[in-house]
Amino acid sequence: MKTLADLKQIREKAQEDMKLRGANTRIKIVVGMGTSGIAMGAREVMKTFLEEISGRNLTDVLVTQTGEKGLSSMEPVVDVIEENKPKVTYGNMTPEKVKKVVVEHIVNGNIVSEFVVATGN
Amino acid sequence: MSLKRIDLLLCCGSGCISAGALKIKEKFLQVLKDNGLEGEINIIETGCMGPCDYGPVMVIYPEGVFYQKVTPADVDEIVDEHFIKGRPVSRLMIQDADNQIVQTAKEIPFYQKQVKVALANCGYIDPESIDEYIALGGYEALGTILTSMTPQDTINLVERSGLRGRGGGGFPTFIKWQMVHDAPAKQKYIVCNGDEGDPGAFMDRSLLEGDPHRILEGMMISAYAIGASEGFFYIRAEYPLAIKRIKGAIEQARELGLMGKSIFGSGFCFDAEVRTGAGAFVCGEETALIASIEGNRGNPTPKPPYPSTKGLWGMPTAVNNVETLSNLPTIFVKGAEWFASMGTETSKGTKVFALTGDIRNTGLVEVPMGITLRELIFEVGGGMVNDANFKAVQLGGPSGGCLTKEHLDVSVDYESLREKGAMMGSGGVIVMNDSKCMVNIAMFFLDFSVEESCGKCSPCRIGLKQMYDTMHRITIGEGKAGDVEELIRLGEAIKQLSLCGLGQSAPNPVLSTIRYFREEYDIHIRERKCPTLECPDLLHFLIDKPRCIGCSLCAKKCPVSCIAGSREEKYVIHQIDCVKCNNCLMVCPVKAISKIPGVHQDVIDAEVMARELAENED
Secondary structure, eight states, X not given: OOSHHHHHHHHHHHXXXXXXXXXXXXXXXXXXXXXXXXXXXXXXXXXXXXXXXXXXXOTTEEEEEESOOSOGGGOSOEEEEETTSOOEEEOSOOHHHHHHHIIIIIITOXXXXXXXXXXXX | OOOOOEEEEEEOSHHHHHTTHHHHHHHHHHHHHHTTOTTTEEEEEESOOSOGGGOSOEEXXXXXXXXXXXXXXXXXXXXXXXXXXXXXXXXXXXEOTTSOEEOBGGGOHHHHTOOOSTTTTTTTSOTTOHHHHHHTTTTHHHHHHHHHOOHHHHHHHHHHXXXXXXXXXXXXXXXXXXXXXXXXXXXXXXXXXXXXXXXXXXXXXXXXXXXXXXXXXXXXXHHHHHTOSEEEEEEETTOHHHHHHHHHHHHHHHHTTSSBSSGGGSSOOBEEEEEEEOOOGGGGSHHHXXXXXXXXXXXXXXXXXXXXXXXXXXXXXEEEEHHHHHHHHHHHHHOXXXXXXXXXXXXXXEEEEEEEESBSSOEXXXXXXXXXXXXXXXXXXXXXXXXXXXXXXXXXXXGSEEEEGGGTTSBOSHHHHHHTTOOOTTSEEEEEETTSOHHHHHHHHHHHHHHHOOSSSXXXXXXXXXXXXXXXXXXXXXXXXXXXXXXXXXXXXXXXXXXXXXXXXXXXXXXXXXXXXXXXXXXXXXXXXXXXXXXXXGEEEEEXXXXXXXXXXXXXXXXXOOEEEETTTEXXXXXXXXXXXOHHHHHOTTOOEEEEESOOHHHHHHHHHHHHHHHHHO
16 A cells, blocks of 8 residues: 555445445345244345345445334335435335346336335335 | 345453353354354454443444343344344343433443544454454544654644643643654654553553554554654553454554555655563553563663653653554544544543443443543443442542542543542542442552552652551551551652652552541541441441341351350350451341441450550560
8 A cells, every 4th residue: 555545445445344334325225024024035035135235236235124014914025215215115025026126226216116015204 | 245234243342251242252153153144244343342331242233233231142032033033132222210221322321421532443343454444534644644744743733632641641742742853863762551550440451452553553643753663562461452453453554554664655664563561560650661671670760861862772762652642543634623622721632431330330431521520420430339329439540549529520631630639540430439448448559559669769669568557557456646647748758759650659549538538547546447347357246136036057157166155045246256257147047247337345355454464474
């Protein structure tokens, strides 16, 4: 390392690795992992999100989990939360649907309306 | 590698490690593996998070959930409920004063009055990763200074910040630097004083363990300002983890080219190494520390010459405390004015304290200078355990003094504390409730200083021992009228005549307790009583006959067979033979035995008789 620009480069890369600890993220994906969610395959849905997002090197996306969301008939349920935009809730998710949501919504910004069960807070 | 979705920050400060943090980590690794989650969750060992009393503690991101007193048995539940089902385990969260559950770390009252500068990263980053330090702005200050400021600019900025030495004395850092900077010499040195030795103090240790790169960066800033090309970390061998972390940090910095030849292309060359001390308290004194680094016996030498003109191997040397160096990177990133905006007229910035004693939130805290003792103890510290009465607070360890209830509104800064007979010291704060005997406490610190005196100058070597003997006599009931005056006379003489800071400050605990708790000394001497029942020779045990059920348990447990009686007669302690072992009190099923302050009349009579016998024989 010889310059401040070199330092900045290391810093930016390291910040990505630490983004879970509160650095700015563009999109937060919250998978409902209550008992009914898990029974309906929420683990697989979560895994697929993690794989797809790291495979595409999307560094500004955070994947996390939450408990029972109350929409048991539509599990697995996933919230996609973007800053300054209404929350989008997808229901009846499968790994296949996850791939589509990642490509359409997370990457290109188009909500996949056929899977949506609710929007807003 | 799959994307991580959880960062588990496990506090691995010394407190949490001794409470079992490493076992918890092991268990987590096992349970995560069993659940096939090992790829999704990062476990990061951090430095001290502060609330040591609640250890082992951990914070789980992205939510920032804070768990306390975790045991390996809780791990399954955390993984099942929190990591898999997303339901944080409220049972393990902290409750505030109103019994409300506090979910995240930043909402905990303990942190709310704190301002973290030196401790900013401690407990938040992996101390063994230079990348995480850089991610939070590390080495930016150094880079900026090396590429755009002269050494004199650097010194001037520190002057404007008002930073003073955090090791205890409070000497302005910029003056020390200026002296070394101005001294003509080919070779100069920077030394980091990590020889923290006060009983109950663990500030420097936590900083060295929790954020080693910050101290290294601070050292390099200091080196650039004074013109040093070589640095030494002097750390005591009792801190093996701190030594390991600093050594690791030095290696990582070398690898990245942040240390070595022409750093940031500026022509500034620097390298550092670690020297371990054998744990002598006196080696925290800078001239003794320098002697120890040179390979000599750690004895202090008279000042002047000061190390800033004639230090390590006779060369100009700046000796800076760990915490002082820790403050530097942030001062340069956020500006001198920002730093100077915190604190009082003469004491700027923040101070790290190690809170211990009879206080709820024992642990490591950082507060702005000028906060009152009341805020420090009752708000940050959470008040007294079991709401006991506050009696005294000991600041500054064996060199400091005790303050009382009346001083709770004193501002915590160098001048105010010194004026009241205590001192900032390195930051050890021992809070005591009203069950503590002040004579005993003062004797404890004096005992420490007697042990740690290097023996070079006689006021310290002989004088402290004389003071200790007098104190000891007082606590065993052999105190005489005039003892207290003699302690004051000796103490003042030792303060004036000792060679180094150890002797000059060692009488402080005794002098300050005499100043504020004179009555307690007098009761010990005059009435042969210890009001707090802490001095075993100044109390006796008594069986309350009406309550005694004559079960004989006490008599059976007495190691010297001095309890006798029967079911009908009840039991009686033969006072002259009693060794005050406490056994009878512990076993009594009806709590008929209690401790009574003062020497029992039987013992006094026996003493008188023995004296008369001895006189008759003569």
